[in-house]
Amino acid sequence: MNLTLYVWRQKNPGEKGRMNCYDAGNITADMSFLEMLDVVNEELVKKRIEPIAFDHDCREGICGACSQVINGIAHGPEAATTVCQLHMRRFTDGDAIYIEPWRSRAFPVIKDLIVDRSALDRLIQAGGYVSVSTGGAPEANATLLPKEEAEEAMDAAECIGCGACVAACPNSSAMLFVSAKIAHLASLPQGRVESASRVRSMVEAMDRQGFGSCSNHYECQAVCPKGVDVKNIARMNREYMKALFKAMG
Amino acid sequence: MILDGKIPAGPLPEKWDRHRREMKLVNPANKQKFSIIVVGTGLAGASAAASLAELGYRVDAFCYQDSARRAHSIAAQGGINAAKNYPNDGDTVHRLFHDTIKGGDFRSREANVYRLAQISNQIIDQCVAQGVPFAREYSGLLANRSFGGAQVSRTFFARGQTGQQLLLGAYQALSRQVHLGNVKLFQRTEMLELALVDGIARGIVVRDLVTGEIRAHSADAVILATGGYSNLFNLSTNAMGCNVTAAFRAFQKGAYFANPCFTQIHPTCIPATGEWQSKLTLMSESLRNDGRVWVPLKRDDRRSPELIPDNERDYYLERKYPSFGNLAPRDISSRAAKEVCDAGRGVGASGQAVYLDFSASIERFGEGLIRERYGNLFEMYEKITGENAYRAPMRIYPAPHYTMGGLWVDYNLMSNIPGLFVLGEANFSDHGANRLGASALMQGLADGYFIIPYTIADYLAGITPGLVESSHEAFRKAVEDAGERTRKLLSIRGKKTIHDFHRELGEIMWNYCGMARNEKGLKKALELIPDLREEFWRDVSVPGGAEELNQSLEKAGRVADFLEFAETVCHDALHRNESCGGHFREEFQTGEGEACRDDENFSYVAAWEFRGNGAKPELHKEPLLYDNVRQSVRSYK
Ligand SMILES: Cc1cc2nc3c(=O)[nH]c(=O)nc-3n(C[C@H](O)[C@H](O)[C@H](O)COP(=O)(O)OP(=O)(O)OC[C@H]3O[C@@H](n4cnc5c(N)ncnc54)[C@H](O)[C@@H]3O)c2cc1C
Ligand code: FES
Numbered sequence: 093m094n095l096t097l098y099v100w101r102q103k104n105p106g107e108k109g110r111m112n113c114y115d116a117g118n119i120t121a122d123m124s125f126l127e128m129l130d131v132v133n134e135e136l137v138k139k140r141i142e143p144i145a146f147d148h149d150c151r152e153g154i155c156g157a158c159s160q161v162i163n164g165i166a167h168g169p170e171a172a173t174t175v176c177q178l179h180m181r182r183f184t185d186g187d188a189i190y191i192e193p194w195r196s197r198a199f200p201v202i203k204d205l206i207v208d209r210s211a212l213d214r215l216i217q218a219g220g221y222v223s224v225s226t227g228g229a230p231e232a233n234a235t236l237l238p239k240e241e242a243e244e245a246m247d248a249a250e251c252i253g254c255g256a257c258v259a260a261c262p263n264s265s266a267m268l269f270v271s272a273k274i275a276h277l278a279s280l281p282q283g284r285v286e287s288a289s290r291v292r293s294m295v296e297a298m299d300r301q302g303f304g305s306c307s308n309h310y311e312c313q314a315v316c317p318k319g320v321d322v323k324n325i326a327r328m329n330r331e332y333m334k335a336l337f338k339a340m341g
Numbered sequence: 342m343i344l345d346g347k348i349p350a351g352p353l354p355e356k357w358d359r360h361r362r363e364m365k366l367v368n369p370a371n372k373q374k375f376s377i378i379v380v381g382t383g384l385a386g387a388s389a390a391a392s393l394a395e396l397g398y399r400v401d402a403f404c405y406q407d408s409a410r411r412a413h414s415i416a417a418q419g420g421i422n423a424a425k426n427y428p429n430d431g432d433t434v435h436r437l438f439h440d441t442i443k444g445g446d447f448r449s450r451e452a453n454v455y456r457l458a459q460i461s462n463q464i465i466d467q468c469v470a471q472g473v474p475f476a477r478e479y480s481g482l483l484a485n486r487s488f489g490g491a492q493v494s495r496t497f498f499a500r501g502q503t504g505q506q507l508l509l510g511a512y513q514a515l516s517r518q519v520h521l522g523n524v525k526l527f528q529r530t531e532m533l534e535l536a537l538v539d540g541i542a543r544g545i546v547v548r549d550l551v552t553g554e555i556r557a558h559s560a561d562a563v564i565l566a567t568g569g570y571s572n573l574f575n576l577s578t579n580a581m582g583c584n585v586t587a588a589f590r591a592f593q594k595g596a597y598f599a600n601p602c603f604t605q606i607h608p609t610c611i612p613a614t615g616e617w618q619s620k621l622t623l624m625s626e627s628l629r630n631d632g633r634v635w636v637p638l639k640r641d642d643r644r645s646p647e648l649i650p651d652n653e654r655d656y657y658l659e660r661k662y663p664s665f666g667n668l669a670p671r672d673i674s675s676r677a678a679k680e681v682c683d684a685g686r687g688v689g690a691s692g693q694a695v696y697l698d699f700s701a702s703i704e705r706f707g708e709g710l711i712r713e714r715y716g717n718l719f720e721m722y723e724k725i726t727g728e729n730a731y732r733a734p735m736r737i738y739p740a741p742h743y744t745m746g747g748l749w750v751d752y753n754l755m756s757n758i759p760g761l762f763v764l765g766e767a768n769f770s771d772h773g774a775n776r777l778g779a780s781a782l783m784q785g786l787a788d789g790y791f792i793i794p795y796t797i798a799d800y801l802a803g804i805t806p807g808l809v810e811s812s813h814e815a816f817r818k819a820v821e822d823a824g825e826r827t828r829k830l831l832s833i834r835g836k837k838t839i840h841d842f843h844r845e846l847g848e849i850m851w852n853y854c855g856m857a858r859n860e861k862g863l864k865k866a867l868e869l870i871p872d873l874r875e876e877f878w879r880d881v882s883v884p885g886g887a888e889e890l891n892q893s894l895e896k897a898g899r900v901a902d903f904l905e906f907a908e909t910v911c912h913d914a915l916h917r918n919e920s921c922g923g924h925f926r927e928e929f930q931t932g933e934g935e936a937c938r939d940d941e942n943f944s945y946v947a948a949w950e951f952r953g954n955g956a957k958p959e960l961h962k963e964p965l966l967y968d969n970v971r972q973s974v975r976s977y978k
Binding site for chain 1: 395406408409410467468469472474476479505512513514551582620724840889
């Protein structure tokens with residue numbers, strides 16, 4: 093098939109970017125979306141035009157590197173699918189495709205489709221862990237954990253940290269990302285001990301890093317490639333209230 | 342030269358304890374005077390960086406991705422082994438040790454593997470304490486599953502994302518240390534050179550992948566945990582950025598590269614469909630429990646699978662290995678698939694695939710049960726191929742997956758260069774000629790959490806901290822070298838793309854140094870590679886500039902290193918006149934096509950020393966002595 097691409101090109105953070113138009117010829121249905129971009133890039137290089145820069149690594153939907161807004165939707169048209177897992181059979185000959193980077197105050201564009209997501213790392217650094225050092229851990233089976241709770245923790249822990257939730261949110265909120273970590277650790281006895289301090293510092297960090305607040309649009313859940321549930325946000329709010337009462341009290 | 346692995350004395354089960362007792366310690370108050378560089382934030386690197394920082398050392402950690410959490414370990418699916426014996430099915434430390442040694446076809450060190458098995462249990466405790474949500478039984482206890490190469494159930498898992506959860510555990514521990522100011526994290530930063538002063542590792546040279554700045558970092562010790570080199574084959578199950586650069590540059594500086602030809606080809610991957618294919622996706626080996634592998638009996642049979650009657654199909658694994666059938670080990674299944682495809686009986690558009698057919702199991706157990714067992718894999722298959730594997734058989738083909746070879750290290754995980762330590766897939770230490778499933782994660786975490794914190798202290802206690810600064814002459818030279826290479830790559834402005842070269846190199850390696858190798862082919866590869874390399878440096882096109890984010894430049898650097906490293910792999914494969922594990926030399930097989938190992942002549946680690954670009958590296962040997970297991974023949978008939 094032959095497609096027309098409109099791609100965000102921006103040389104560096106300082107420069108103003110714009111949409112450029114490219115033809116993508118000889119695209120087959122079996123290609124992944126990123127392989128389609130590889131083919132386009134190979135052609136650009138042959139024409140001595142700088143290839144389109146985009147983040148990617150595992151290309152199997154787990155590392156969270158790929159990050160593109162395709163036709164207005166973070167990670168593109170297919171539900172529960174990262175850009176790297178999206179395949180060209182989803183498109184038809186003659187389609188026009190618009191490709192843009194994540195857009196968020198907290199994620200400045202570095203080049204073309206690549207943004208700086210280190211703010212997400214800083215959120216985890218603020219408290220997204222159990223404060224246990226190596227060595228001296230008790231025997232793993234000493235603490236029992238009901239299967240349902242382990243499954244709940246795992247549902248939240250599946251987050252791949254891609255930042256699509258932030259990109260899709262009209263407020264650039266990182267609530268889904270943070271709440272997934274809060275819920276993951278709060279579901280486990282090992283993580284519960286520090287719940288109050290964790291939620292407080294992560295929420296504060298969220299404000300500090302320039303993320304907006306949540307006004308219940310739930311766009312985040314709609315684009316999340318791992319189906320992380322907005323009920324985690326409710327859980328985080330509960331944990332936060334508990335923490336405040338505890339602090340008052 | 343005969344290499345010394347510095348294996349501690351004493352009976353096998355007591356070696357590690359005794360060694361820990363005897364190693365020197367660094368006084369707690371002195372620890373913060375020492376700085377350590379950790380390159381890589383996968384399981385091995387992140388666990389090491391976090392643990393060392395917890396102890397009080399000053400740590401600088403580096404990775405090429407935009408976040409430490411995206412290291413390739415994140416993609417591991419199946420699980421991690423430990424000898425907990427929770428199912429009470431007879432597992433012991435000794436059994437895990439024995440399975441791993443045998444799985445590696447008796448080409449790994451007894452003492453290292455025994456230590457790995459001993460530490461395995463601590464890893465599970467540690468990860469649970471960090472909040473890794475391992476699968477549980479209804480009782481609330483941890484669940485186990487079985488994996489290849491073992492008769493006990495000892496694999497711990499977190500759905501199909503065990504690597505992700507373990508890595509997030511280590512990443513979070515690392516993040517805590519970043520928060521506390523004990524670790525400085527350099528993301529989107531690639532190591533380009535190792536810096537030595539008087540033969541001792543004193544730091545690295547890196548390129549900031551955003552600004553393009555090339556600069557030096559000094560430290561009292563350098564740890565490489567930079568993963569494996571399967572992308573030498575171009576197409577592999579590894580992430581796109583996986584590379585040999587860090588290890589290769591250390592090799593060029595004198596670190597020995599051990600057993601580079603021990604590479605693992607995984608039998609069940611989704612086959613390539615076109616020239617533009619960028620990577621291959623693994624389909625868990627567990628599928629072979631319920632799927633039957635077959636190809637048409639006749640050559641060039643293009644009928645669709647449901648039109649081929651049973652008596653015109655060849656269930657070749659069941660035919661050749663009646664007792665293991667479809668569950669024959671990785672190396673053997675992979676070779677068998679190649680054999681039938683080479684004979685013109687492969688399926689799919691390319692003829693480079695075999696069927697993995699679930700229809701018999703679906704008929705027997707119902708689609709529901711198959712869905713319950715493998716639903717996520719069938720979904721993944723459908724996402725990539727657009728086909729429904731409940732209706733038509735899957736098409737699969739082997740793909741490069743893991744590299745047992747790596748930089749040579751002694752029992753302390755230190756290379757032959759003082760001050761340079763190597764952890765995880767980047768070293769050669771524990772898996773011999775073939776790795777068993779669920780043991781790479783175990784090794785990475787054993788190295789990082791529980792071995793390096795002790796062994797590095799023993800080294801640091803003997804040196805003066807902060808002796809060399811990054812303004813030292815040696816660093817200036819290394820920075821210059823790295824910059825020069827970058828300028829050279831950008832100045833060629835040739836006609837072929839970087840990908841063209843990577844693809845061609847991959848084809849050479851796959852055809853002549855892949856699943857089956859022979860003298861003629863390897864010699865041919867050794868002729869083709871230098872020509873390709875020469876062409877690369879004459880005709881490659883690397884767009885963009887040096888002082889900016891330039892993904893083409895990154896890729897060009899990695900491919901350039903693969904082009905140089907490839908010969909060392911072929912030399913190793915050519916010299917090893919035997920078949921063992923993932924290294925199958927066609928000249929050394931039984932009448933029935935089984936591997937012939939030669940213990941008398943090849944029971945050693947082959948450690949290669951760099952002798953200049955394009956020159957044949959020099960071989961050093963570390964003899965492998967087996968006092969506790971008997972080197973037996975692996976048979977799966
Ligand atoms: C699809 C797949 C499934 C797997 N499943 C399993 C499984 O179920 N069980 C199991 O035990 N094993 C499994 N493995 C193998 C296992 O995942 C790896 O061997 C292991 O995770 C490697 O960990 P590592 O820490 O050594 O390296 P990696 O995780 O590869 O990390 C390498 C690190 O080094 C950094 N790096 C590399 N080069 C440079 C450089 N030049 N400069 C700076 N930084 C650099 C990277 O940024 C990264 O942080 C699987 C592998 C694959 C591919
Ligand atoms: S490239 Fe890893 S999730 Fe898409």
